[in-house]
Amino acid sequence: MASKETPPKTTEQTGGPLILSEKQGSAQIITLNRPDKLNAINEQMAAELSAALDAAETDRDVLAVILQGNERAFCAGADLSGFSDAPADRYDNYRARYNLRKTRAVYRHVHNFTKPVISAVEGFCLGGGLELALFGDFIVAGEAAQFALPEARHSLIPGAGGTQNLPRRIGPALAKELMWTARRISAAEAKEIRLVNHVVAKGGALDKAKAIVGEMEASGPLAIMMIKQAVNRGTEMPVALGFYQESDLAQLLAFSEDRQEGVKAFAEKRKPKFKGQ
Numbered sequence: 560m561a562s563k564e565t566p567p568k569t570t571e572q573t574g575g576p577l578i579l580s581e582k583q584g585s586a587q588i589i590t591l592n593r594p595d596k597l598n599a600i601n602e603q604m605a606a607e608l609s610a611a612l613d614a615a616e617t618d619r620d621v622l623a624v625i626l627q628g629n630e631r632a633f634c635a636g637a638d639l640s641g642f643s644d645a646p647a648d649r650y651d652n653y654r655a656r657y658n659l660r661k662t663r664a665v666y667r668h669v670h671n672f673t674k675p676v677i678s679a680v681e682g683f684c685l686g687g688g689l690e691l692a693l694f695g696d697f698i699v700a701g702e703a704a705q706f707a708l709p710e711a712r713h714s715l716i717p718g719a720g721g722t723q724n725l726p727r728r729i730g731p732a733l734a735k736e737l738m739w740t741a742r743r744i745s746a747a748e749a750k751e752i753r754l755v756n757h758v759v760a761k762g763g764a765l766d767k768a769k770a771i772v773g774e775m776e777a778s779g780p781l782a783i784m785m786i787k788q789a790v791n792r793g794t795e796m797p798v799a800l801g802f803y804q805e806s807d808l809a810q811l812l813a814f815s816e817d818r819q820e821g822v823k824a825f826a827e828k829r830k831p832k833f834k835g836q
């Protein structure tokens with residue numbers, strides 16, 4: 560007689576959590592946890608992701624955040640089942656797009672995050688999933704990862720920063736081609752066009768990301784923060800102003816204990832002990 564096994568409950572049925580967050584060494588590993596929907600981002604997941612980021616931001620022991628999904632999907636994008644706005648709701652929809660929806664706010668949250676955010680990508684990284692990774696600082700990928708912004712196939716545009724961030728990462732001509740055709744590219748091609756920093760064996764993206772965070776541990780956490788500010792703001796301003804703000808940020812660091820410790824340790828031929836202050 561065939562046994563009647565009960566199918567595992569979906570994340571919808573269990574109510575979540577849709578985000579798991581765990582500290583490993585100095586990295587906060589934030590895992591998108593909606594596997595039955597390929598980690599498509601809905602309001603609940605976005606709210607939980609923002610909360611996890613908040614916790615990591617103020618935790619002094621966290622040097623960097625690593626975002627990951629699972630082997631099948633980093634994230635297949637925004638939850639398309641939420642795209643049924645009634646025409647009568649245009650007034651609210653417009654405002655929701657800017658502020659109210661958690662699925663909007665979470666992208667800005669990643670953009671404004673003061674610590675490094677590395678995306679460790681395996682499997683599908685599509686639409687809003689790729690846009691999330693693009694708001695982070697860089698991507699490392701398992702060799703079976705696939706990337707695309709396929710929104711035009713649904714007569715949508717990449718509306719979570721993709722039309723802005725992708726051209727800045729890979730150049731406008733290639734970005735437009737990828738968005739117009741919705742073509743899915745391999746990890747190897749993504750590396751070739753500098754969409755990802757590293758490609759490793761399938762299943763190895765998290766370890767690679769953790770190894771990079773491990774290398775950062777010898778650097779001053781305040782310097783890491785200021786470098787992120789200098790680069791992110793600098794790429795948005797004329798280079799002459801960029802040089803000024805670089806000087807200002809360097810000067811801010813000059814008031815820190817860590818900078819004094821860094822220089823002193825070098826003179827004393829020992830490893831510095833940074834406190835993040």
Ligand code: COA
Binds near residue numbers: 596597639
């Ligand atoms: N929003 C909501 N649900 C999604 C989703 C999304 N963006 N992407 C996948 N899912 C769901 C599917 O509906 C399916 O749910 P079901 O089992 O309840 O029907 C489940 O995830 C598994 O996806 P499925 O399509 O069955 O897997 P597949 O291996 O055949 O195809 C993809 C994988 C990624 C090619 C396909 O799911 C897809 O094209 N997803 C949409 C990607 C996209 O356009 N993203 C941009 C959104 S703006």
